[in-house]
Amino acid sequence: MMPASQAIRVVLADDHELVRSGIRSLLSQMKDVEVVAEASDGAELLQLLESVQPDVVITDIDMPGMDGITAVRRIRERYPRLHVIMLSMTNSIEDVKRAVANGASGFVRKDAPRFDLEMALHNVMATGTYFGRGVAERLLQPAEPTVEELLTPRQIEILTMLASGKSSKEIGFELDLSSKTVDVHRTRIMERLDLKDVASLTLYAVRKRLVKP
Numbered sequence: 001m002m003p004a005s006q007a008i009r010v011v012l013a014d015d016h017e018l019v020r021s022g023i024r025s026l027l028s029q030m031k032d033v034e035v036v037a038e039a040s041d042g043a044e045l046l047q048l049l050e051s052v053q054p055d056v057v058i059t060d061i062d063m064p065g066m067d068g069i070t071a072v073r074r075i076r077e078r079y080p081r082l083h084v085i086m087l088s089m090t091n092s093i094e095d096v097k098r099a100v101a102n103g104a105s106g107f108v109r110k111d112a113p114r115f116d117l118e119m120a121l122h123n124v125m126a127t128g129t130y131f132g133r134g135v136a137e138r139l140l141q142p143a144e145p146t147v148e149e150l151l152t153p154r155q156i157e158i159l160t161m162l163a164s165g166k167s168s169k170e171i172g173f174e175l176d177l178s179s180k181t182v183d184v185h186r187t188r189i190m191e192r193l194d195l196k197d198v199a200s201l202t203l204y205a206v207r208k209r210l211v212k213p
Contacts, residue, residue, distance in 0.1 A: 007032050008121055011048060013039040013059035013071070014087070019110070023058065026114050033121060042066030046074055054082070056121060061088040061095055069102050076103030083124040096135055106130035147208045150192055156210070158185045162198055163205030
């Protein structure tokens, strides 16, 4: 056990107060861990880091406004030595690889046992990385192509708008395109993704986190 003076200083970020409370309660049971601040989104987290100097940030991957992925990328740019552990309700290969690609030091499922979170904190401090049970194995699995690999930026924009329930006319108006051009894009998107209808496009967009369910 580390002396109190060497406690691991943690900043916790999650948009759900009850979740933060639960994680804080777990961390409070660890003798060598101290929660020094909390944030409800990525923007608040970055603001806190201007005045608080933690050893580790524990952040949810999904938050309104600035999410955990964007936050960890900006943290890495500003504080390259700060460790960041991502929390998620899933351990999907896409989430894990996005987190790692943007600079996460570790990745733990929210429903993991306390042992995993405790191991994550100590391992990132000792070795710089930690990935919870089953996560490391998933990192070695081939992932399906990302949406950025399959579609152009314009197609992703149109897909996101279609999945949000907007019509071709509404999309055309916002993007200064004709409805016919939007329909052509939609057809090409469906062909590229091998999907048959807008409902399938919407499910795909939700799965790829382009829109929220």
